[in-house]
């Protein structure tokens with residue numbers, strides 16, 4: 001952890017940031033009746049526009065598609081079933097961006113929409129693509145507006161909340177700071193509804209989070225509550241990006257480095273966004289048990305995992321999903337994107353690549369998990385209770 005930076009210096013660094021990712025949650029963009037609050041949206045745009053006018057590049061991650069889709073579909077509450085939520089997001093996303101386009105235009109600014117899936121931040125070819133588009137938008141002076149592509153993402157490869165997406169995007173664009181805006185003015189030592197809960201002004205290590213009670217239950221419209229926010233914080237700070245978590249009302253003060261919300265000190269060195277996701281956030285779908293030789297090869301840091309080194313397959317997964325790689329004693333060693341379905345792997349186990357090619361044909365001699373798609377499992381630096 002970076003113990004050397006004082007909170008005052010850390011806040012000053014936020015104010016001096018040249019590139020900032022600002023994430024606003026559904027809870028801050030929604031009225032009491034669950035519908036989109038255009039006033040709240042306009043207030044946020046005003047704040048972002050002021051920073052843009054001061055020469056700061058801002059990438060906006062915004063929730064609110066489902067909320068914006070409720071009224072046009074005659075719905076009174078956030079839909080519980082996936083298909084209706086997808087439909088609401090589809091209808092709402094266009095309206096949401098139209099509101100942003102209008103609001104930013106009144107400040108002389110243009111916006112560009114990007115709808116991302118978790119896959120776009122995991123797969124090399126795709127995150128490079130997203131990275132290139134974002135860089136170009138920023139070069140052109142456009143404010144990128146990002147949301148998850150809710151209408152088409154599958155449950156397996158879905159963030160659900162926009163908190164972790166914000167951290168991965170912060171990393172993707174090499175942001176100098178990330179601001180998470182929600183309906184509470186910071187991290188509290190217990191759920192803020194509890195009498196006596198107190199705001200925590202700064203967090204600089206995992207120890208600072210010990211004893212803090214956070215819940216995954218958010219507001220009635222948000223998803224993930226404080227748990228996914230702390231996941232997001234862990235992703236960003238471990239990639240060297242400081243974070244301020246505060247309410248939308250305090251957004252401008254946070255961007256100016258004032259003492260508002262909770263400031264999280266950055267630590268750690270930069271990895272790739274994908275390896276961050278693999279190591280900290282991805283949901284795994286099964287396990288591959290490795291023999292001792294394969295464990296050594298994987299831990300050596302250079303080798304891919306071959307079928308010859310796998311002794312058992314557990315769980316059901318499709319090619320492209322994330323699995324745990326475990327040692328013969330069951331200890332997790334690494335995580336990676338597997339390139340076969342669980343159904344086809346058992347027949348391949350223990351065979352050399354030459355045998356695989358001879359018996360099953362071209363293509364079957366590929367690695368089970370390619371080195372580029374694999375991260376070693378380390379102890380998590382920040383863990384909330």
Ligand SMILES: Nc1ncnc2c1ncn2[C@@H]1O[C@H](COP(=O)(O)OP(=O)(O)O)[C@@H](O)[C@H]1O
Pocket residue numbers: 024025026027028063161181182183184186187188189190191192193212213214215216217218219220221222223224225226227
């Ligand atoms: N320790 C805590 N400190 C602050 N907020 C907490 C804590 N534990 C749970 N929460 C809840 O997290 C909620 C914010 O999460 P969420 O509704 O998902 O927001 P958003 O839509 O902004 O992502 C707050 O309304 C708050 O009730």
Ligand SMILES: N[C@@H](CCC(=O)OP(=O)(O)O)C(=O)O
Pocket residue numbers: 024025026027062063064065066067089147148150160161162163218221222223224225
């Ligand atoms: N992508 C969804 C937002 C999901 C959600 O509620 O996220 P969050 O507000 O970050 O808890 C939407 O636009 O409605």
